[in-house]
Amino acid sequence: LDKALARELLEMRDFEHREVSGLQLYVRLLESDMMEVVVLDNELAVYHTSVEDVALRRSPHWQEMFSVKNIRKIMNDQDVIVSKGKETLERLYANALALLDLSYTRDDLTLLVKDARSALERKSVGEIQESLDLFVELLDFEPLHLDVLERNVQMYAGPKLDGRAGSAFEPLILFEEQNRALGLRKEPFSPQRDVDLAWVIQYCRGKTRADLEGMEVFEFLAELAMKRTQDVQA
Amino acid sequence: MAWPELVPKELNLFSIHELGGERQPPKGFAIFNKTAVLAWRFPSESETQQGSKFVYGWASTGRGQDIVYAEWLVAKETAPMSFKENVRAKIKLDRLLHKLVSTIREPPRENDGWTRPSPGNFSR
Numbered sequence: 001l002d003k004a005l006a007r008e009l010l011e012m013r014d015f016e017h018r019e020v021s022g023l024q025l026y027v028r029l030l031e032s033d034m035m036e037v038v039v040l041d042n043e044l045a046v047y048h049t050s051v052e053d054v055a056l057r058r059s060p061h062w063q064e065m066f067s068v069k070n071i072r073k074i075m076n077d078q079d080v081i082v083s084k085g086k087e088t089l090e091r092l093y094a095n096a097l098a099l100l101d102l103s104y105t106r107d108d109l110t111l112l113v114k115d116a117r118s119a120l121e122r123k124s125v126g127e128i129q130e131s132l133d134l135f136v137e138l139l140d141f142e143p144l145h146l147d148v149l150e151r152n153v154q155m156y157a158g159p160k161l162d163g164r165a166g167s168a169f170e171p172l173i174l175f176e177e178q179n180r181a182l183g184l185r186k187e188p189f190s191p192q193r194d195v196d197l198a199w200v201i202q203y204c205r206g207k208t209r210a211d212l213e214g215m216e217v218f219e220f221l222a223e224l225a226m227k228r229t230q231d232v233q234a
Numbered sequence: 235m236a237w238p239e240l241v242p243k244e245l246n247l248f249s250i251h252e253l254g255g256e257r258q259p260p261k262g263f264a265i266f267n268k269t270a271v272l273a274w275r276f277p278s279e280s281e282t283q284q285g286s287k288f289v290y291g292w293a294s295t296g297r298g299q300d301i302v303y304a305e306w307l308v309a310k311e312t313a314p315m316s317f318k319e320n321v322r323a324k325i326k327l328d329r330l331l332h333k334l335v336s337t338i339r340e341p342p343r344e345n346d347g348w349t350r351p352s353p354g355n356f357s358r
Binding site (some may be wrong): 001002005006009012014020027085086089090093096097100101102104108111112113134137138 | 330
């Protein structure tokens, strides 16, 4: 387990860090005296009990080993353990996600478009990339990697049209860092279709143009995001 | 805000300096830990806009010359995240999960006393 990354994940939730009996614990109150305790080690176990109980079970003092009750606790933690390993990661992810408010209005999107415009005007690769990342996240686009490309062009594809493997994506965003060139193809695109791959190669060589370019791309994505949220509400 | 609302659960003294004359005058005071007088001021509007989460305070031991400067984090002062920050946090969360899932190793399954044969061991 990469502990630095796990710590980052834990810090996105309302956990308090404590070091008890040499254990790295992340603790939050569940109810009255019940705590949720995450032990930051390779096992990444989550317990629902008190901090003292976790310390006893995971790092007992030799004096505590003389009690049969304690030995039973140390040998069997099934009564208090909630999850381990990947299950804990998924649990922490879901909990942290529940704290985020990802609902939006047209005003929120207008701000994103404004930032994108400023990024394009400044020709800042980092800021353009961030604006792109935000829309890609909002619209569930997927990064697409094609080996046929000669230059470093990032591509993001919209959801598959009929949800089946091997079917076409729509639309396709292309971002070429070196020239800060941003384009969007509205037509369906399939990596399995030679004619579509040929179009991408021609675009990267500057021999054909995308349907939308520069700021038009962000404006289109904002409209798409707005339409999507209206569809969900309807 | 009244003083009791401001008292943080844990005073996190991470910097203590002698109080210089250039600091702004405190806007209130209270007895802290029965021995020290703590004075504080709220962050200014410009500091808040810059994302300052600190309330500045000066603690005195009561002997006049031992005035110290303290600052601490007040969770209540944290502004709610904007929509953009929420989306950024979601992106960070997705990336963290993706990286972590690829690095974590699942614990070995408990031995059920039966060794599964490989498909090659079967004969028709």
